Amino acid sequence: MSKEIQEILDGVAGLGSGERAVLATVVDLQGSGYRLPGARMLISPDGGQLGTVSGGCLEADVLERAKRVAASGKPEVFIYDTTADENSVFSLNMGCRGVIRILLESIEKDDVLVRVLNISQTERERQVVATLISKDSEFDVGIGCRLYYSEVEQFDDKGLPRFLVDSLELLEKCRAFYTSGRQYGLETIETPEGAFEFALENIEPPVSILLFGAGADAIPLARIAAGLGWRVTIFDHRPAFLTRERFPAASELVPLGGADEHVHFTSDPRTAAVIMTHNYGRDSVALPALLRSPVFYVGALGPKRRTELLIDELSSEGVEFTEAELARLYAPIGLDIGAQTPESIALSIIAEIQSVLGSRLGGHLRERKGSIYGR
Helix, strand or coil: CCCHHHHHHHHHCCCCCCCEEEEEEEEEEEEECCCCCCEEECCCCCEEEEEECCCCCCCHHHHHHHHHHHHHHHCCCEEEEEECCCCCCCCCCCCCCCCEEEEEEEECCCCHHHHHHHHHHCCCCCEECCCCCCCCECCCCCCEEEEEEECCEEEEECCCCHHCCCHHHHHHHHHHHHHHHEEEEEEEEEEECEEEEEEEEEECCEEEEEEEECCCHHHHHHHHHHHHHEEEEEEEECCCCCCCCCCCCCCCCCCCCCCCCCCCCCCCCCEEECCCCCCCHHHHHHHHHCCCCCCCEEECCCCHHHHHHHHHHHCCCCCCCHHHHHHHHCCCCCCCCCCCCCCHHHHHHHHHHHHHHHHCCCCCCHHCCCCCCCC
């Protein structure tokens, strides 16, 4: 969802002085729905929109409700319930059986939420956002108030009363949610002042992909990855190949030196790496560095036997790998979809990275038992 977040941040950044947009966020989904909690849509002052909160069936109604929120400046949570009649919800004909709650709130470029989302994107720091979405209390606290948590900045808040900011239960739930790595969750905090329901979300940094090799087969791979909102860094020793004309959407182009030179790169657990240099010597330098880094995926182009020989040669030179490191190695690279062209091979590689990221096997959804979202 990082691409959607970045597009929304770009939209907010384009607001003029004193201008406010309306941000729609799916904060809860029970049953079936096209978008999961965390899906966002920005409605600009002129009625334009960025992002989606459904498959297209709710957007028109959300745009109408956004006018009221824009006029009042007061956040509201709207409920769309299709469990009783799958063919009609406010005459929207959604065709899904679920209960969707959507938060609408006025937002400007200096909002705390904007700053937190920017940190997750640019500084690659996971952020927990706890948003008040309902309450059973007479206490005057507004829907949409938030508590923010990260390991770096710890706690921050917007609009929460002191008793909730100081609530040990809320603070511990935020810490535990950060550690869990789960994307979304609901928590109700019981206090002497009443009960308060929060939607918790882990805002993850965008996926970063390190692409070693700038040959013709790297071009569609970089294009598809960038289209998903992933940050693409390309490494190659050939200046004629490593150009903006060939890779216009790449975040960074890194020239490499000699074949024996150590490879320098930045990575974290949201980073994947693809080796497609078509050069055995350069692969033997890149592969050990990547397997010993925090990257969650290392894919190597070429036959399985080629990679096995490379691992054996490294082992004979005293370079050993743990089982956990080798478990992150995917060679031959890609899902088995019958890919033959550079474009279809790129598709199979991207699909495999996504399957590993989502802890899936990449099979047919029609054969999956239970929810396709794994909820």
